[in-house]
Amino acid sequence: GGAGGAGGAGGSAAGDGGAGGTGGAGYGDLLGIGGDGGAGGSAEGNGSSGGSGGTGGLGTSDGVGATTTTIEFPSVIRDFVADNLTGGIDILPAAVSASGVGGNGTGIGGAGGVGGDGKSYGGAGGAGGAADATQTAIGGAGAAGGNGAVAGGRGGDGGAATADGTADVEGALLRILGITVGTVAADGIAVGTATGGAGGSGGTGLFGGRGGDGGAGNGNLTGVGGAGGTGGTDTEDTEVAFGGRGGDGGSATGGTTLADANLSGGVPLLGLSFDEQVPLPVGHATAGQGGNGGDGSVAGGTGGTGGTRYHSNPFDLLDDDALTQLLSAVLGGGGIDFDISQLAGMISADEADGGNGGSGGIVGGNGGTGGKGVFGIGGLLGLAGDGLDVGELLGGLEIGGVPVGDLISELGIDIGSFTIGTGGTGGTGGDGGVFGGTGGTGGGTGNFMESLPFLTTIIGVAGNGGDGGEGGSVGGNGGSGGNGVALGISAGGDGGNGGNGDTAAGSGGSGGSAIGIVDATGGNGGNGGDATTSGGAGGNGGGAVAVLSGQGGDGG
Incomplete structure (x- = not known):
């Protein structure tokens, strides 16, 4: 063309320039x-x-x-x-x-x-x-x-x-x-x-x-x-x-x-x-x-948010141990020797990071929020085929004495419509002549159906917060970990570390909160930064809310 x-x-x-064709x-x-x-x-x-x-x-x-x-x-x-x-x-x-x-x-x-x-x-x-x-x-x-x-x-x-x-x-x-x-x-x-x-x-x-x-x-x-x-x-x-x-x-x-x-x-x-x-x-x-x-003589600009990816390739989500078991179920007639509580620890995904904050003559820019990953569970079911039993995958989970796997089958719910959510790391705060920028928040989890406000995420592993920027006087605070929200297993992201400063260092970011039915683990707080005079405080651990098992995150 x-x-x-x-x-x-x-x-x-007077008069503005004309628009290009x-x-x-x-x-x-x-x-x-x-x-x-x-x-x-x-x-x-x-x-x-x-x-x-x-x-x-x-x-x-x-x-x-x-x-x-x-x-x-x-x-x-x-x-x-x-x-x-x-x-x-x-x-x-x-x-x-x-x-x-x-x-x-x-x-x-x-x-x-x-x-x-x-x-x-x-x-x-x-x-x-x-x-x-x-x-x-x-x-x-x-x-x-x-x-x-x-x-x-x-x-x-x-x-x-x-x-x-x-x-x-x-x-x-x-x-x-x-x-x-x-x-x-x-x-x-x-x-x-x-x-x-x-x-x-x-x-x-x-x-x-x-x-x-x-x-x-x-x-x-x-x-x-x-x-x-x-x-x-x-x-x-x-x-x-x-x-x-x-x-x-x-x-x-x-x-x-x-x-x-x-x-x-x-x-x-x-x-x-x-x-x-x-x-x-x-x-x-x-x-x-x-x-x-962008860099600024007064203040740096905030980094942009990382993008969201939608995929269902298990090889871009799980570690080798989980994948080997899936292949055994497909080609060797073996079974799946893990359930939903273990599957969360087998996730190894790399999501888009938030942009870094720009450098500032006085104040550094804040880091951008980390991106998200939405994995369609249908890809996991398609690879495992008949080797994957929904009840076994849910670890025999019962609510009110009713097996959740049986309930899903009886209600005709397509488990293939559920998702696994992962988060990217927040961007690093920009360096500042006086104040360092705050690190970006880690990417959170939680994917909802477009037609109904219904949460489809069964496992959510949120991203970590970005580190704070270095300040000529005061370091920037670390970014908060992303919040993990899921129906089954959720994990909040860890807080970013505080930036170093001369007079005072930045505090570590708070760990992300986690909400889940089966298990929830709050993110750990980030470490405080170093300073000649006053070191930064460690970040608070993230809270956890769950029906069966909740573990709060450690403080930085």
Whole structure:
């Protein structure tokens, strides 16, 4: 698509800059590229504002034809297959390039146009264009906001991206002397990878502009949210007294399907043959990090909030011990030797962090809140199949003498609609010439149905608070741990450590609270910072409320 035209300049005496034009849409069977948005016009008159940048154009492609995708085999799968199916011989590579027929279109959104500079106010940066494709979609980047003496313009948001194609593919698992002795084949496998555009940075001014939010990345295979833009920041060339807030990270959806993969082949000379149907989780989701707050000669900006990811790939949630038991249930006919109370301790997830606070000549900016992860329990059930009994998973939990597992079955509740919630770490507080910034709060848990205010989270593990920033005189306090809220097991995040200071150090952050029916564990308080004169106080442990078992967190 063609690029949008630039906005015209405002009059020298008065008048704002004109808005940039929107980029044209681009469509192709294999490749569609949206045009870039036009730049906003400048404005030199007193009290004037620069023009807004234009939005990038849509890039779309619905191509179907010859295609290639990558099928991953995590180490726990490779080890299990070697130990249980192939006589100790490791036949699985880390990844296989598989070819076939299916979605092969690429869509790229156009970049947003830069906001125009204004005598007083900078224009907003243009948003990146959206992208929609059958295999690869890349949202356009948001543009930087314009500069102004009073306030910088807001950065443009990154463009959203969606990719939802499928394909029938086959690839070589193992070759010996150039001969394929093992193959993997899968019909209807997800091949869509979507990457949201990054948010644009805020413009400069007395007040720095806010960074743009990252675009959402929604792929049926892999989704990547765009990073939040940095808030308007103080530089050698431009002075920003108050740094701008960082933009929020984009959400991501991916790793939500199982591939019904067939592993077949053999080595006759070794007496080895295999033909197995494996429900293989494919794809990933990675939410965007919160943007950092801008630096300011007076005060730093607050960091942006980390994005939320939605996924159901157990390999991106659980540790190797839990995954090995699941594979044993799927392929070896074994059972599940853990319940919900143990499952919470087997979670090993990495969620998006909040952005760091900007540095300030007097006061550092606060860190941003950590992101969230929402894991659909249906992925766990799909992998375990008949090997997972709901009653056993709930550890024989009874309320009022009634087994909860039986109650769920009798009421016809689809346990696949429940979720496991995880939280990311809060951003670090910015350093300050006098006062350090407070660390960001850890990401909390608690996911509700859209149609009804009904909590679906059965396990919630909240994120830790960020550390406080260092202060020339007083260190910043550590951020509070996120609150864990769940129907079953919940754990609050730990508080962040207090920042160091000369006169006085920051206090440790409080541990997050926890609310759950089966078990609740409050987060531990963060440690106080160090100081030449007065050290920081330790943070309070988080409280816990549960029907069966509650454990408060330790103080820092």
